[in-house]
Amino acid sequence: MYEMSAFLDDLSLKVGGELVLKPDKSTVTDPITSIAWKHGKNKVAEWDKDFGGLDIYAAFKNRTTLDQTTGELRISGLMKTDSGVYSVEFNSKLPDKTYKLSVFKAVPKPTITSSCNTNKTSCTLTCEGDTTDAEPVTYRWKEGEGAWEVVGKQLTVSKSDTGKSNNGYNYTCKMKNAVSEEVSEVFGPERSNTGAVVGGVVVTIVVLVAVITGFLVWKKQTGYPQDTWIDFLRKYCSGMCAKGSDGVQPEQGVLLTGEDDADKAEKGQGNGAAEASGSNSHKDESKPETNGSDVVQPEQAGGLPGGVTEDQKHGV
Template sequence: MRKRSVFGLLVGLLLAVLDFSLAEDIMAYFKVGGELELKPTFTGRISNILWKLNGDLVAEWVEDIVSLDYYGRFKERTTLDTTTGVLILKKLDTSDEGKYTVEINNKVHPQRFTGKAITVVPKPDVWVQPLKCNADMDSCSLKCEKEKAAIEDAGPIVYEWKEDNGKWQQKGMNITISKTADAHIKTFTCKMKNPVSEEESDPKENVFYKEPTPPDVGLAVGITIPVVAAFILGISGFVFRKKILACLPKRQNGEATRTVNGNTLSSPPDGDVNVPLKENSDLTTEARESA
């Protein structure tokens, strides 16, 4: 009997250690007056569920025995999904902070949620360090901040930065900019984010920014004009090709022909052409006299 008792104790301790190792503490941030959604990871069928805050009952449901009920100050502002175990609380205040635990199917779920009220983040400012940073320096720092009192209760804050109208990138509160690497960027903007809100600063001008060098207009014109001229000539040649061909010497049976004073003359293939000095009527008269 004693051996069995010891064995049972060891099994109990082992199960307790396993439950402890599977336990997961999850921070659940909310803003005063806002909403909080608690999602336990559970995929099986639920027959009963019980939610507690710091040991006090919040919501309870037992299939076919206890209809869904909410307790005390949680009435009228709490919703429990009995198929998933998800609990939603609304109109929260600081009294809703604490440890939320849930029992599903008569077993304490390993996930525990710590409710924490935080304030929304303020609109940040971008400060240059040193204050006398100028274009003659090699590098400077930019800091995304607000006075300490404004963010003291804002919970965990994440900082993001963007260049001009680019994409947001998560970085720290401070970034370094340099004359060599960032001269093409005109403005920097930062953003503060926490689990319940986000705000972005006004764009900050970059002291190292340089306007892009405009292209050489003379060179562009010198290249463009010949290209345009060639294009126009090509189009014109295609459109007026018939008229151009009509003006070229015609060939009949391998001989070139042309018209002089209204008379069509032919030249032998070798290209020798005898151009008459007189019209046909004069040629006829001279031929008769010779006869």
């Protein structure tokens, strides 16, 4: 809030702020019967004792008050459009003084950006920020711990300039208008770029060392010299990493080989038994089949048909 006496004719306030105008009634000799405030040619507030009542006009409604005794005008929630010349009339007479109001938006906290040439021997720093409704804005720059200098929105820096002091490429900019000022964070282009590069290199080295160490330890524990990076990644990525061309784990390969040998041994034994059985069968088939009636007993070898003996044949 800013209070203005009649002898002040110019002031600047922030958007959203409050204006209080206190007119000088010393030139008014008669009792006050009417008060009227104007913004340019448009009425803001009006009071008349004879007609009674207070009128607040247009865009000033709900945010303007008028003291009917002192003539003080109070406007809150100032907007950019409230800028202009204000005047007051007592008893329809205009005092000598008028009041000029300028409403500005507060400047934002600025940020510094840089644009360098190919060799980075020269860089242009820019003090950035949205200054809509905040103009006119002045820009100041500070190098290291030096004094503020009014230069402009941009500052050109070269290696020869930075070599003059030990500021370490540290720069700060400030935005300022009639109602506010803001200062940026310290900016160091060389430090920022170098830090980013060094940080990236360190992280990369740490990751590579961890991966290589893990691979060597795993390879030593497994004892398989033929193991590759693919085997290592398959084991520790739980199937999320790339698989080999055959898609078979090393452990599974060993297990499958053992099972094949056992199967072959069992199959070999089975084939041998089958061959032995087949051989015996062939031998049995080569022998003639006989039954009890076909067998000639030794004592019957010399007999004659019909049971006749040799003695009977010769009449003995």
